[in-house]
Amino acid sequence: MSTEATPQQDPQSTVAKKPRRRLLTTTGVGLVMVGLTVLIAVLSPWLTPYSATATNAHIALMGPSAEHWLGTDQYGRDVLTRTLEGGRYALLVAFLSTTIAVVIGTLIGAVAAYAEGWLDEIISRVMDAVLSVPAVLAMLLIVTVFGQGLWVIVLAVAVVYVPAVARVVRGAARPVANSGYVTAARARGERGLPIIIREILPNVRDTVMVEFAMRASWVILLVSTLSFLGFGANPPTPDWGLMVEENRTALTVAPLGTVAPIVSLAILVVGVNLAADGLAKRMGVDRAARAAG
């Protein structure tokens, strides 16, 4: 056939070629930052000779030295060790809660987009209502009611972010729900759920992936804020937010105890953001425009 088309002839792909290479490097930097944090969190027990939790009163609040590169905290624990291990809690909570929020939010959003009509209206109103309650208040309430175990925090964060994800996914799924292949499936007489699973979900995958990355960065911040407020990780867990809370009063005496976790946190979040940006551009999802959804 004469109209044999190779991908190169597709005008879209040629246009995208040049920026893609550069973006890959930004994404790459972001992924490296995230990957390193994860790797360090996993390997941390073997990276320094110290325990992250064992106290030693004799060396409390020491400045940096050859033995303790970043000094020690008020219990004489090695700041470097705690900083290296400090990403575990945030990463775990962020991963679990983001996954739950994104999975549930995606389903709700896709159902709303497909359903249109009154079901869509009801879902949208409920999601809006949940969104209208400040996240911090919601978290406070949930944590006060259910205590502050890991799973409570995970679920609380998920509850807070489900509506935001649902809203974004609904927006992305809307045009898909009106597309020819969905119409074709409807004309074939297929039911709602198979259509959502077979036709709609695969096509909001990009949005969902970007959403995942972006939510993750917010969740990491939120989790650290929770730890900071005393609702997150329990001592002696080495957690960045908790470390900041524990050490911030001594900021002028032993600044590294506070600075190290903040910098680590910032590196992780910057990494996640860079990765999300790169991903978004590659996937053609406008990330900035939906920020703070």
Next chain:
Amino acid sequence: MSTQPTEQTETPVVEVEGLSISYSAGTRMVPVTREVSFTLAAGETVALVGESGSGKTTVATSLLGALRPGSQIVNGAVRIEGEDVFALDAEKLRALRGGRVALVAQNAGHALTPSMRVGTQIAEALAAHGLDSSAEKVQQLGRRVHLDDPELLRRYPHELSGGQQQRVAIAMAIAAEPKVLVLDEPTTALDVITQRAILDLIAELRAELGVAVVLVSHDLGVVAEIADTSLVMQDGDVVETGPTAEVLSAPAHEYTRKLVAAAPKLKTGGAASTSTEPGSVEPLPATEPVLSCQGLSIRYKRSAPLAVDGFAAEIGEGQTLAVVGQSGSGKSTVAAALAGLLPAERGTISFSTTAGEGEGADLLKPAGKRSLETRRAVQLVFQNADLALNPRRTVGDAIARPLKYFSVAKSRSEIQDRVGALLEEVGLDPSYARRLPAQLSGGQRQRIGIARALAAEPRLLIADEITTALDVSVQAEVLDLLADLQKRRGLSCLFISHDLAVVQRVADHVVVMKDGVVVEQGPVETILTYPQQPYTRQLLEATVHIDAA
């Protein structure tokens, strides 16, 4: 400009000399145009013809000293009245743009700023070149493009029809009385009647203002109508140049020949005006009707007016019924109702699922309530092939789904065989089953859409503007394929189009719609040769002809 030699009548207004433009992809330079040259004198019109992506817009906009970001001139020059536009400083370039060379962009709907009243946008074009931009002057320009009602100029772009938007774009372009007018596909997005009006307006302005016109189009009919000279482009190369009439009647290059051959030609039997001849409205098709609908009325919202009012038609076995009419006349609405995607307010639709059964299933039911057999027997092919295929599923998946769903084939290997056979039937290699839609050209995608519909082994195929988005050459292939399949399988077909030439090529019968109402129907030849209704005549007259040149 004082350094310019005194004016000579022979000096061309536009000189494009060996223009090569490339854009950089990484370290590579990808050529967009190669060695394009032409000249143009005042009052002349040159057309740039070629398929999508051949570089037409790139050449056209270079006349305004504009390049897409990332592109650069590798070679050659563009001179307007002897001045190299790419050597101009910023201020002079600004004066050139809209001053001596004006552009009417490809899609007026997108080219007008949505948040600004159109009158203001015209006034801006005047003010930018230090001209009087009073309301009076704007209205005067409006009248020039036949937007006589000053109220129209106070509207926002979205409150105008496509044709009116195009007029505003033209008014903006001629505001500063440029020497060169660049028209980039000025009528592609318009229906035939509106297209006719715009073409007439261009001709009128050219005569009045004596401007040189650069016309970009892939529609040979349009080119034939207004261009003195034509440049045929393919992949950035000019493959043929010459007076339009010559190029179209005796194309030298193979690519041009293909273009000309593929262009649908409307034969009106040379008697479009003999409409007074008594055209007996043909009796209904002699064959057993597969589909018959009466008094079909459809409304979108309860308070809205009827989108379709009393539609009635029949389709015989193996026959094609075309529905034509300008945009918004209700064609797609009828299709959606037949497919069970829209509820009808009134009327009957009966459909026989198997041959010889007469009164069969009631198509007034929504798709979900119809029997599996009925759903299988009615299949849709969509207008926009890009949107009709799930970009995340392979071609094989798309075709296999109806096979499985309607239990046409059961076992895995059987399904695979059927998919391969269907692909071959629509002229594609079975290996295409593994591809994703993005790896196909537009024409190929449309073939997949057809294969998917055929997989269900339907009796009735509903095709809604299935070739509108395709290039002429591809369009011809798809139409041939459809006709061939129909013959082989004895398919009935409801074919929706606004292009009369296409309709003439594929349909047995035609229904002409206007504002949701059927104004005329009958056998194609009768209707196109002896149109009874003024509207049908208007449609026919508006159609451009490749052999007009």
Next chain:
Amino acid sequence: MATFILRRLLTGLVTLLIASFLVYFATAALPGDVAQQLLGQDATEEAVAAMREELGIEQSVWLGYLSWLGGIITGDFGTSLVSQEPVSEIVFGAFGNTLLIAVPAILIGVVLSVLLGVIAAVRRGRAADSGISVGTLVAMSIPEFVIATLLVLIFAIALPVFPAVVLSGSEATLGELLPAIWLPIITLVLAMAAYIVRATRSSTIDMMAGEFARTAELKGLRRRQVLTRHVVPNALLPVLPVIAINIAWLMGGVVVVESIFNYPGMGALMIESVSTRDLPVLQAIAIITAVVYVLANLAADLLSMIIDPRQRRTSGTVSAKTTEEAA
């Protein structure tokens, strides 16, 4: 347009109704009650029971919800279980104080970020853009409690330019609050600007690449005109919902800021009411923030209607173009 506003108001009301339902039942589920909390660790059972009766917190939740809802409709949020004062007085006082930092933060934040976003878009790929991008990335990556702590350290303790905290409580006068609002405002601006800057940058770039901007440029307009008259108004459209969300977020975001600066606003009141289980106050706070959320979204919708005439579509006059798009 009027019907559109009416419709939006109505959906807003429905949202509020659902929110009120969620809030009421979530707060009612809080373990422990105000009586226990008030009397503290020394309380005897009898004293707690007596207090409970006195406060009238024994009735069923459903009845409670209905009478509470009825109260709200008549503008009566009930009486604080703790201070025994009308809730509306307490909450609106705190709300006013919060507005005192939130409104300037929003105004400064929005103007500044839109400006920066446009600059970054115009200077795309150049130093200014990179600087702004890095800045927003960092601002997005540092939690606001860190920003606030650093600001206090630098501008209140090391260089005593601003007070570190607000000393007077809820009865603080405007004169007492004014010197103390700047650090909270800066914190809030920094925390929310990043998102708006990025949204503005990206949509401005989109609009600049759009056909109408190109047309405007090719008809001979100056770049500044193209930008201010054609690009920016349209680029703001997708930014408006981001701003609205940020305004709503601000209502919750003030919690951390207010607690760090001891600012007597709604965030501080929220923390206090959670700890004392002062449910009527909590519920009122939640409703007010929900109203802010709904109003911010409504305002964003209205503004985008003003900017974008396409959204002003009134029923009946559907033009040819719009139907083409709808089909």
Next chain:
Amino acid sequence: PMSIPQQARTGTPSPGGTMRIARPAASAAETLDSASSLGAYEYLGALFNRLVKMDEEGQTVPDLADDWESDASALVWTFHLRGGVRFHDGKELTAEDVVYSIRHVLDPDVGSPQAGTLESMFGPDDVTAVDKHTVRFSLQTANAEFPSLLTSYHCYIIPEGSAAEIGRTGVGTGPFKLESYTPAGAGVVVANEDYFEGRPVLDRIEFYSIQDTTARVNALLAGQVDLIAQTNLDHPTARVVTGTEGTTVARMENAQWYTIPMLYTSDEFSDVRVRQAMKHAYDPQSLLQTALQGEGDAGWDNPVPPGLAGRLEHNREYDPERAKSLLAEAGMEGFSTRLYTSSYEANLTPIATAHADQAAEAGIDLQITNVSADSYYTETWMQVPLMVSYFATGRPLDQLLNQIFRTGSGYNESAWANEDFDNLLDDARADVNESSRMQKYMDAQQLIIDESPHMTPIFGDRLVGLSEKVVNYREFSFEFDYLNIGLED
């Protein structure tokens, strides 16, 4: 590293001046009625006096009463009031005011936390005015330590008939008069020129409420306040405050009594062997070092602070091996439970952290669980098996033992119920012989150490942040010296 000052600055203040005090925000329901559980503690000492108060050795000394005595069986107690004392509104103090105030504390509608302690000894009618300046208490059971019970900060004396409005007016006999007051907000008191011990040094004290501890410290560091009340600084903060120009730290030795109650009624701690194992499992010396950097004293599980008369000097041992074998005996090897803590007080979490780390060496796994500070004493306290808690020291010995260890007492946070112990206390109270009474109190202490579910790991110095201008800051027990405190220029 910089060391924290051993004691507050003393010196001669310049007369007059305004001192600004930041305190934690109380609930909006707080009141100036000292009998209530919601009394605004910082104001009370400035506005009111009691019959008797406590000195730094824990001895009961005169306040409004300049003398008191009992009959031989310690059943009838008579207090003689100082003459010529006037309330802020000019009314003269009489025995009727005292009777009224004590009956106010006993009033069930007031729900005073001190009511229970007093009720067990006498009813409202058992307190009578003998004459204008003499008050008599007729006890139903003998109590040789009775006066010390009246040192409680719930027993401030208010004018007769003022109960309804005292919560807002704050009319007392104290060194300062109330100028303004907002519950949970700001308030001002001004010098009482007619105070019976002479005018206070300061002209004015302004009180401000700041909820967040760090915000309170920041206000001090930024020079917005001169003193932060009710805020025991953790060690790092104390170092920051010491190291910052213009601010310093005052130390109240052993003022914080940290406890780790094991809930007697819980499954875990009903077995005395498990309780003993818990006590042997940790080293209070090293815990003190880790949690408080040594700023305090090891407690060795005796609740009576060093320096308080009647303290049993003993030597329990740190013996993790013994802890292990005790656990094994009880069939609880590898014992694991949650150790609750909160930010209610700055050192609770450091103590939990240090404690859990030490217990791990004895094979006991304590998972620290941090809960919200605002519900710590309502939702967690006395409801979970193991938590970190604290009291202020400075209770008289008898009050300490009775309030916190007697069966069913309101502050008995480990819910310990031991008849022998209760009997010992009863015997002691009835014993008018000083030395045999003291011996009984010491036996009681031994019982607490050996059997009770109560741990006192350490006593901590209270570290109070204040401006370097503040001189003569003195605070002990629930007493705050408002009279002599002042500012230097």
